[in-house]
Amino acid sequence: MPKQTLLGLTLAELQEVVKRLGMPGFAAKQIASWLYDKKVNSIDDMTNLSLKHRDLLKDVCEVGADAPVDAMRSVDGTVKYLYRAGEKHFVEAVYIPDEERATLCVSSQVGCKMNCKFCMTGKQGFIANLTANQIINQINSFPERDKLTNIVMMGMGEPLDNLDEVLKALEIMTSSYGYGWSPKRITLSTVGLRKGFQRFIEESECHLAVSLHSPVAMQRRELMPAEKAFSITEMVDLLKNYDFSKQRRLSFEYIVFKGVNDSLLYAKELLKLLRGLDCRVNLIRFHAIPGVDLEGADMETMNKLRDYLTSHGLFTTIRASRGEDIFAACGMLSTAKQEENKQELI
Template structure:
């Protein structure tokens, strides 16, 4: 028996793409905007719920498409209120998203790939290897399907994967998220983190006005290369040149993420070189505590050491913050996302 080919997914399609769909199916062009309204405003899960579209056209649409919404298969709550969600995507792979509540904001950290190619020494996601890119719909499904979705105020592309290694789908998801016919979010509520994928960064800087966070972690080329193999093909020097040439007027911001490791990147010389490298770029430096992961010979810096490093940077004129660690008890903190164990165990428990 010939297997039925998978239906295409509507979630994640832009208004232009939806217009192509309805035109090809012989429907009126205005149907595209109706579908967008059902997907992104009313957030339906089934085509049959799109009641202002004729029954005949809903049936026709259903022959070729499905909405593409899926609920998380598990969730885990931290002592500090952080909640980690596990999603199974269409390929069968698993990805995690993390909800982080704060006094004045409700942030969702979303994934863009199953695993990651970058293989940063300090990151659990890279240790599981790379299993594929998420579609725009699979990225948006995380935003729409977590329990806290209605109260989200901020989205950060800082979960599993390197977002700009999947630039086309990530940029499509941002387009839907920020469009008036989509989710209608302000770009200023969205931040994307990258190690500095050149072609993807060019597109991100040119096609969006969302905030940028650069994973830096060591200002010296050799030191960064030891932590981040991507430095070989995507040197920090190139990334900084692109940022200097980009338009960061208005409210758009750039920040630099710096996980601090004891005895590795925490000296006065590191602070001085970091200050020299970033001179002339209006930015914030976020210092991040390291979370110990198995088999990695890196150690976290003490709280006193973090404050000392922060002081050196502030003395050189940089706005510097020490990021509060969230969700460490459920392996939801920076660098700890990995579905390796769930993949091995074939996580199949229901959402709770």
């Protein structure tokens, strides 16, 4: 029987483990400290547990920390790490250092069901949900973990489509028994799924970023099929019921495609759509991916959009492009690795 992984278990789940093994209840907090504070890779290193209890634990459990299997480093300091996620499958975590900030983009699924036109991960199709262990391991096992200031659930996959495991991981990140981070250090990015959208808002205090990319429903549906099931107008109406004016930030991600959604007509529609929401817009340059007939807008166009929106009261920024020399688009490195594995089998 495969052993149970400890990394990625909440305190309540660790309490169930020690109870099942006949260990004292306080051992759960000791194990949590070794996992999330001291970040050990072996049960043998949990030295304030008795030898007997360590042996009991080792019989049925393992830490479950796995180092990345590959890395690509950009000239701008961005690093894309590749992690195993089951047999012959991989996910990516991207480290983005930027002056005083150091952000890690974390994956939540192998592949994705959303099939957004501009996303390489969606071209893989859906393969599996990541466990809380596999999500937390991307943070625990990457070399620059002690430099981290921010986490973004914006890697491969749709976080709301794997919400139970994502919420467990977020609990570990923010709880005193875990990493103890402020929710203000964490952002979840979503295309917006009816199932899970409201639940995330009410069960988590982390920031929320909605992938928008077009304020026009028909066009957004072409870019993002999820629009058919839960429209952006429905999302905005729901969001107006919540207060994002204080501790929590609401933002909308807007990839700017040349000749598609880059004119001031779209800026005006954005203003109409988001009127009444306390939010910001992040404009993003498109990273080209194979087989997709979309191009990124030039910086002059990006600046015009930003200036127009900001001058009309909608705070707007341009996200700096990073890692363009290392398969920058989400899902490209893992796709390349999986194709490499297929060729080895032929």
